[in-house]
Amino acid sequence: MEKSDIDELVDVDAGEISPRIFIDDDIFERELERLFPRCWLFLAHDTMLPHVGDYMTTYMGTDPVVVARQKNGSIKAFLNFCRHRGMPVCRADSGNTHTFMCSYHGWSFNLAGDLVGVPRYKEGYRGELDKSKWGLIPVPRIESYKGLFFGCFDPDAPSLREYLGDMAWYLDGLVDRTPGGIEVLGPPIKWVFQGNWKFAAEQFAGDTYHLATTHNSMFAGFPWLSEQMEATKRSDFGRQFSSRLGHGALFTAGEPSPRSIFSNDPRLTEYFQDELQRAIAHLGRERVNLNQVHTVFPNFSYIIAAPFLRMWHPRGPNTFEAWSWPFVERSAPPEVKQSVKRSAQLMFNPTGLAEQDDAENWAEIGRVLAAGRLNRRARLNYQMGLGRGRADPVHPGTIHDTMTGDVPQLGFYRRWKEFLTSESWPHVPESELRITGSGVACSGRSAGEEVPQ
Amino acid sequence: MTTRAIPKEDGRDAALARLLLRAEIEDFYYAEASLLDERRYSDWLALFTEDTRYWIPTRQNRMQHQMQGETSGEEGTALADDDRWALELKVRQRESAKHWCENPCSRTRHLVTNVRIHRVASDEVEVKSSFLVYRNRAGDDVDLWAGERTDTLRRVAGSYRIARRYILLDQGVLLSKNLSVFF
Ligand code: FES
Ligand SMILES: [Fe+2]
Numbered sequence: 193m194e195k196s197d198i199d200e201l202v203d204v205d206a207g208e209i210s211p212r213i214f215i216d217d218d219i220f221e222r223e224l225e226r227l228f229p230r231c232w233l234f235l236a237h238d239t240m241l242p243h244v245g246d247y248m249t250t251y252m253g254t255d256p257v258v259v260a261r262q263k264n265g266s267i268k269a270f271l272n273f274c275r276h277r278g279m280p281v282c283r284a285d286s287g288n289t290h291t292f293m294c295s296y297h298g299w300s301f302n303l304a305g306d307l308v309g310v311p312r313y314k315e316g317y318r319g320e321l322d323k324s325k326w327g328l329i330p331v332p333r334i335e336s337y338k339g340l341f342f343g344c345f346d347p348d349a350p351s352l353r354e355y356l357g358d359m360a361w362y363l364d365g366l367v368d369r370t371p372g373g374i375e376v377l378g379p380p381i382k383w384v385f386q387g388n389w390k391f392a393a394e395q396f397a398g399d400t401y402h403l404a405t406t407h408n409s410m411f412a413g414f415p416w417l418s419e420q421m422e423a424t425k426r427s428d429f430g431r432q433f434s435s436r437l438g439h440g441a442l443f444t445a446g447e448p449s450p451r452s453i454f455s456n457d458p459r460l461t462e463y464f465q466d467e468l469q470r471a472i473a474h475l476g477r478e479r480v481n482l483n484q485v486h487t488v489f490p491n492f493s494y495i496i497a498a499p500f501l502r503m504w505h506p507r508g509p510n511t512f513e514a515w516s517w518p519f520v521e522r523s524a525p526p527e528v529k530q531s532v533k534r535s536a537q538l539m540f541n542p543t544g545l546a547e548q549d550d551a552e553n554w555a556e557i558g559r560v561l562a563a564g565r566l567n568r569r570a571r572l573n574y575q576m577g578l579g580r581g582r583a584d585p586v587h588p589g590t591i592h593d594t595m596t597g598d599v600p601q602l603g604f605y606r607r608w609k610e611f612l613t614s615e616s617w618p619h620v621p622e623s624e625l626r627i628t629g630s631g632v633a634c635s636g637r638s639a640g641e642e643v644p645q
Numbered sequence: 646m647t648t649r650a651i652p653k654e655d656g657r658d659a660a661l662a663r664l665l666l667r668a669e670i671e672d673f674y675y676a677e678a679s680l681l682d683e684r685r686y687s688d689w690l691a692l693f694t695e696d697t698r699y700w701i702p703t704r705q706n707r708m709q710h711q712m713q714g715e716t717s718g719e720e721g722t723a724l725a726d727d728d729r730w731a732l733e734l735k736v737r738q739r740e741s742a743k744h745w746c747e748n749p750c751s752r753t754r755h756l757v758t759n760v761r762i763h764r765v766a767s768d769e770v771e772v773k774s775s776f777l778v779y780r781n782r783a784g785d786d787v788d789l790w791a792g793e794r795t796d797t798l799r800r801v802a803g804s805y806r807i808a809r810r811y812i813l814l815d816q817g818v819l820l821s822k823n824l825s826v827f828f
Pocket of ligand 2: 402406407546550
């Protein structure tokens with residue numbers, strides 16, 4: 193596949209995209225070679241691995257990895273792949289350990305991934321095996337943004353903070369809303385099904401448009417939500433944010449957003465009124481006003497008010513696995529945590545009022561693309577709001593003055609195309625980074641990779 | 646091989662009573678299953694008490710010495726943890742005709758088996774049962790879910806109501822695009 197082929201598949205200026213990017217084996221292989229190994233990928237939040245020896249297994253791209261809390265409090269990750277014959281060394285989803293013992297021939301590795309035990313080392317290898325060469329393959333770079341740990345395999349990638357760029361200002365609404373930060377609840381809800389991972393990633397980067405139709409059936413249960421939904425049809429309601437670095441968001445702006453909790457628990461109303469005041473005092477009214485749905489390029493999403501974190505793990509060109517974690521304010525009282533968790537699950541689990549219908553869309557598109565050939569020759573329309581992004585004195589990035597449009601989605605694919613067509617790490621020239629308004633002040637304030645503990 | 650003693654009269658009565666109770670509960674389950682398979686969701690909802698809990702915990706792969714984490718508890722996440730209000734929202738959604746993942750409607754079949762009565766109190770019975778649920782929609786789209794339910798059935802006005810349903814679904818990663826079915 194030539195660069196020109198991919199250029200032809202994604203026409204950002206015309207707002208046209210070929211459905212082949214969602215189904216072709218060649219495209220998927222190229223994502224595995226050029227996108228996932230180069231990007232900063234979300235691994236874990238600090239609170240998912242609270243104790244020394246806590247571990248979890250996850251994916252980077254399609255590669256299984258183990259993430260473990262080290263003795264010194266740091267986080268390390270490695271390919272889940274024994275250097276002897278390739279057996280996965282960790283076959284549980286999570287747990288606590290000091291050693292990963294491979295269950296094939298018994299090589300064992302410590303929390304840092306070093307090879308520390310080899311059965312029949314003296315008799316078999318005559319003591320000549322250099323154990324230091326046969327440790328687990330590490331994720332060479334791990335950095336944290338305010339407790340969110342990301343991993344990257346590419347030495348040429350910029351720092352995580354630079355990679356996030358203008359996104360960090362928005363991301364603070366997730367991880368720095370109140371002083372104590374968030375607690376992520378586990379285990380993650382996981383579901384795997386037909387479809388391409390980008391359907392979900394692009395939707396969370398800005399698709400307000402689908403709410404009225406896809407989720408029509410859930411609004412009946414929530415009159416206040418129907419009102420908000422009607423408002424999203426107004427052309428001046430909310431905004432979209434598109435980052436030159438591929439990230440995207442939709443958000444409402446104007447008044448402090450009620451935390452959109454889908455619960456009949458009156459304790460939450462009181463709690464969130466109080467939480468809102470604390471958030472305004474800590475993060476500032478400007479950003480607390482934003483009620484946001486985000487995708488951090490390429491496959492990490494979240495909804496701050498829902499509230500949950502989401503990973504979209506690719507499992508093939510037409511299969512992906514969604515992982516979802518509810519989160520709560522770390523300092524919230526236990527009964528509030530329970531109630532917030534339940535309401536997130538009620539809406540956004542695969543059993544949920546919203547999520548059931550999202551997956552139907554993605555799986556159905558996957559089904560017709562898998563079956564068809566003529567449909568792959570057609571072009572898909574990404575033209576709503578085309579060319580209407582602008583700089584803004586308050587909000588960093590490119591802003592589209594309504595919530596409904598394709599501005600961040602096109603930004604996502606523009607960046608995606610740069611990764612797939614570039615021979616080296618696709619750095620964006622400084623002159624194209626549009627960090628404006630309070631974004632400048634903020635990026636100064638939140639710069640640097642804070643490592644907890 | 647030993648020959649079993651013929652049970653005394655009162656022993657036989659107790660055995661018969663157990664048998665009748667189980668038959669009664671099995672009938673309740675078969676009727677419940679057909680409500681779901683016939684898409685009579687409001688009628689199905691009416692089988693639940695006002696204080697009910699419909700709970701599907703999350704399951705993980707864990708090493709044997711740390712099995713306590715295999716099934717999530719009260720503090721952890723759940724695939725579903727619905728009170729009557731939440732269940733009702735899901736039923737209303739189903740009946741709205743705008744719930745696109747169930748319109749066109751799926752075909753389902755709920756098989757209920759291995760019914761075991763665990764505890765009998767004055768007005769409540771705790772029962773375990775196994776299920777296999779089949780769903781077909783959109784041509785060749787097929788899902789199968791196996792699992793176990795632990796129910797608290799409460800006797801209300803001469804019939805049973807589900808006061809608690811705890812569902813162990815036998816999948817770590819859910820192998821379907823959604824769970825638009827009820828168990
Ligand atoms: S494959 Fe791991 S010890 Fe042989
Ligand atoms: Fe949606």
